Amino acid sequence: MGQLQLNCTLRPPGSGNVLFTSAKISPDGKHVAVCEGTDIVLYDTINMSSTVVPTLHSQPLSDMCWSPDSQCIATASDDFTIIITHLVFGELHRLVGHTAPVTSLKYTFKGNILCSCSMDESIKVWDILTGTLLRTLSAHSEPVVSIDIPPFDPSILSSGSYDGLIRIFDTATGHCLKTLTYDKDWQSENGVVPISQVKFSQNGKYLLVKSLDGVLKIWDFVRGKVVRTFKSDQSNSLRYSCGIDFLYLDDEASDPVVISGTETGEIICWDSQTKQLLQCISDKHAGSPVMDISCLGAQMCSLSLNGECNLWKWTE
């Protein structure tokens, strides 16, 4: 079994008090975009040059998302708005409607619909072409912190909220199809565990969920069953919603790898099939929480809160 090898460090840890929350590899693999304050910093993965794309946000960004054609970046800001910035032409739309900081957003694979979730407990569905609000889904009772859409199936949408619920919505009707309670029988001693991250598998059948007790679960959301459970953090009550992602290898035979960042700056990899711990990288990120992990093919990009951004490559 292979493991992650450091390709390069795109960005050394920053000294300032700017906190970094999101880094995403573009779908075409040429760029890595990192949120820095209200700006987006673009790193070229080939020649490692960087350009700053300013946005018109007045508050720092929580999350960003590449459009499927790698031309635009949508940014979720604390100023309650979402701005879609074209890398060449600048701002396309400013989506206004949330009444609290926007926490996360996700393009559908066709790139015509953008879904966003916010601290105002709602999920909003936007039409990108016109920049209008299509639908508001209010079904959580705490800030919604993470949403995801299966890579090739925009008909459903999953959301994770601090109220401990994972909900699956039908994007066409806006109805909640399924609610995955984190602890179905409420047997846990600590009560509700807030969800920090949700991530669909590539085939759209499983949902990787990370909660703030440091446990990763792979849900078969159709049956409503947990099929795999991983424990990434030692602590039971975490603060930051650290990044998770599936890493799919080029060869079909091998199983996808589950990668999770921890609050202590480690990056842990498991085999999703065997639950076997493949790798635990702790020499990078210097104890800063790994806020985002973004995989594309064998490439993986990790970003910690202090701004250190590393590009990794899975090697056999």
Added chain:
Amino acid sequence: MSDYYGRGYDSPYQRYSRGHNGRRAGRRHGGRPPKRESHQYGYSRRDEYLHGETYFPPSSRMSKPVNAVVEPLRPKPQLRFNNDSFREKYHYFDPVSEKLLHRDEMKSWASEKLPKTGYVIVQDQSKDKTRAVMKPRCPDQKAVDPRSQSSPSPESGVYRKRRNQLVSLPRLVYDKHSVGPPPPNEIVVYPVFRDHSSAVQDIAIKNYFSTFGEISHFQSFNDPISALPLYVYVVRYTGPPGNLDAPFRAAYKAAKTFENSHYFVSGFKFAVSINRANYSQKIVDGFIQDNIKQAAKIKKEVERQNSQKQISSGPQAKRLPRDLERVVNGRPSLLVLKRFISIHGLTVEDFKIKLAKYKFSRVLNHSTGIYIVFNDISDARACMFVENDVLAMPSKRRRTPVKVRFSLIESQPSIVATVKRDGLRDQKKTYASEEQLLETAADLIIDELGRALDRDIKRRVIGPLVFDSLNPANYPAITAKKDEEEERKSEQRRVAAEQKQDQQSKSASFDIFNLYGARFRKKNYIKSQIGEQSEPEYESKLKFSSSLKDSGQEKPMAHLLNESSRSNTPLAAENFKSDDEQAQSAVEDDEDEEGFSDVSELPEKKIKTGSSEATTPETESNKYVLNSSRIQELLRIPEKYRPDASEEPKTIYPQDDFDSYEFSSVSLGDFQRAVKDEEDFETLKNILNPPSSALSSNEEYILHSLVHEVSTEAEERHKVSKLQTSANEVPFDESLRSSAGSFKAGGFKKIPDKLKNCYLPHRRKLHQPLNTVYNHQDTPEAVTDVHRNESEKLDMDAHAQEVSSSRVNRAINRRFQQDIEAQKAMIGSESELLTLNQLTKRKKPVTFARSAIHNWGLYALEPIAAKEMIIEYVGEILRQPVAEMRERTYLKSGIGSSYLFRVDESTVIDATKKGGIARFINHCCDPSCTAKIIRVGGRKRIVIYALRDIAANEELTYDYKFERETDDEERLPCFCGAPTCKGFLN
């Protein structure tokens, strides 16, 4: 058993035991009269039964003792009335002893008075009255038939019933063989009462009477004098040629029909009779005579009234009191005497109402009476004519309305005036000859001509001369002096104005001068233009007037001051000025009107101005005086920057409050907005002091772009903050922002419920549901409350129409249920499918949505009336211990919301995991619903009822009625937002 009796237990036990043991117990029982002891068994049992005790027949299983001798199965016959009361009170035949009891005690009915043999009642006809008489019966006497006794007497053989009516003789029908005149075939129809108020059409009468037979002739009569219809008709009937009798019969029939009654048509009452012996002519003549009499009467009446009126308007007529003459002003009026008014307590209002249809101008209440004043004498006369002695007013004194008597007052002064004029006219009319007439005419013409000449000379010769002499242009020295004086005066006025402004307030600005100055100048300009256009003969005068105004133009502030403070200024100068001004304006007005008349006024005015100068105090105000050149200078300054007369200096532009900006950093755009004019720019340049020279073209470009960027950024910020506040209405709580970075960088933290209000709009809208799913196709921009409210309203309207009485619904449901029950009975088996829940049928349409009170709430989709059932609270039914256990686990697992509902001591309904929609109903201290526990089919169920009328889309709430928690930590805060909120649920 025997032990009990030995101990003397009392009756209930005994009774019980006797019931069980039948005869044995009965025998053992003591205290019974020995006589009855000897009775047969059956009677004694019966006796007990009659006394209301439990009785088991001896044949019954229970009464049978174990070792009993077998008795005959059939019970003995029992005597029903063999009891004490019967035996003692009544004549009783004892069937046992077979003799009557009390035989000796009973009295016989026989007495001395009555015959022994009895008596009969017969009718006694001995006197003229028949009456019942009691006679002793004679059983020996044999009865005989009374008819056989009364043999028929010969004189009473012919008996005939007396007629009370005449025998109707057969009518001899008139036919061709008849001799003599034919019977009458005409009827006459004439009104019973003469009443001209309504009209009857002849054709209606004709049509009606044609129902009796064929009409050959129909005639209606008119009054030969007035040509008015008399409503008298003669109808002649005819018949088929062979039948000679038919017309008579028809006439008879018609007359017979209305013999005792009258024929009514459209309010008229007609009498119908056969036209015999020229009866119609008599009637017509009578009516004509009546009419003549009536007319004469009316004529007399009119004459009388006229004479009365003449009398009333004569010299004896009421005079208008002196003090009313001015008010009445020569108009005619009607007087109602004071005495009458005061007796009956009438008021002016009564007359106003009663006489509303007349065109009176006013109603005056005077010490002599009420005067109703008319503008026109004809109106007054009309009113007098119609209403005098006719108008009934409700009297306060009497029960019945009283007739009001008016008296007309034709006004005096006008009469006097006409008399005067009449006198003149009379004089003129009495010309002796044609010559005299011509003479007078010539005199008149000459007189007129002389007056015209006089006027012309004044206008054309004297006028210009005087004007020339008065033209100030001819006296430069005097005008110069006058100008000087004017200037000085204007300065004084200025000072006075300043003082006054100081006194009053600081609000007045310099603008006001400009305003009035401009207006005055404009007015003058227009006037002078008109002067140029007008005829040359008026030119000099107009020049004069314009020069006058020119002089006034130099002191616009004086005008202004007089305009603004015409009165109550303590300064003497001001008073003078105002006089001056008034005089001047008067002059101007006169000029406009007449032209010449002001000539004499001019010197007077001059004197006045002179005197004002003399008395004006100028000593103390000298130092504040601005000379005219300074004023001119000031006036040249653009209006905006002109100095203000107020005490405190004021900025021209509204103050820029940099501190109030929502962002601490100030962008270049802000500076751009801040710089308003050259001066500001200079100041800014001084402050910033930029390196002026050393900018290359490239650097300049960069600078420009930077400036642009910064300004756009600032604009964006403003825009965003505006958008935020517009979407959210309240500012976002800054404590919710993470200190260093974005929300995600801030990490997890629990958000207190109270702070959620600042970003959840639905939280702030009590009873406003937030639909979980919204479609935004209709609203391209962010969803606005306006839109939502509109759509809600539409929904509500739609629902409001649908609302039907729930009672009807319930009745329908009940019928439906009965049908199903009947079907069930036919099928004969209990089918699960057919079990119908009555409660689900009565359920109201409700939905759950995000609530302002707590996470979710239940909302009415339709208006719900008070006391209606809304929904049943459904859930798992638990026993008490299970519920307690569950409550603990729920609490432990962090399910803060409690969905446990107690039904009674031992039962709790838990809707936490399995339950109906009713579990979403929130608590409210001022609830709209209440939960009642009712029994349905032997089971207790919780049903939510509306307490009051609930509108569509209103959140449903009920009082949870939690027990008061003593521990403050345990208490649950209440966010219901009701005015009477207690703050806590428990």
